[in-house]
Amino acid sequence: MTVDNPRRGLVLVVEDEPSIADLVRLYLTRDGFGVHVERDGVAGLAAARRLRPVACVLDIALPGLAGTEICRRLREAGDWTPVIFLTARDDEVDRIVGLELGADDYVTKPFSPRELVARVRAVLRRTAGPPAGAGQPVVLGRVTLDPGRRAVTVDGGPVQLTSTEFDLLAYLMGRPGRVFTRDELLAGVWGYAAHAGTRTVDVHVAQVRAKLGPASVIRTHRGVGYAADG
């Protein structure tokens, strides 16, 4: 069912637990989003393709088709609509991000619906707003990052990053050598206030590193955070 109030655009929510789906719909609607809810994965994937939502909120364990599989199929078809996963356990996060699904963020159940709305708004700000560090391409070691084209290359060869991964790398490469704490990166890249215990920064750093391979320019400063250096 769709709530037709798309001031901020339509968000697709795929969640089989009615109480959670209703809560998420209520909060997103209050915040000015249109909301379409599906309760199983097959219908969810079809809705994502049919409705072209501005963002998808996907539960992982769904009847029909898992949320991770919905995301994978969208990405395979070249659809990079921002995806936020609802995970049942925090230890699922490594697996989700490690699957290279191109997820943009996640919340762990039980979650605050306000927090979820903040995440949706933040991901849309990041993907719709001016690119982080817009301007001239930045070269660090073997990595070139072009903010205008939102493109990253290693030794001239393209590297596919999700929008979140790109923004994280752009943020670090925009100020080479500067060490950022996880909270600073959460605020600067994800756009929300520090959220105690979230592993979002670490898992995304790991993913960017894996994609850049031996050319990675992200260095860990133990007990402090991360910096980009060549």
Ligand code: CA
């Ligand atoms: Ca479920």
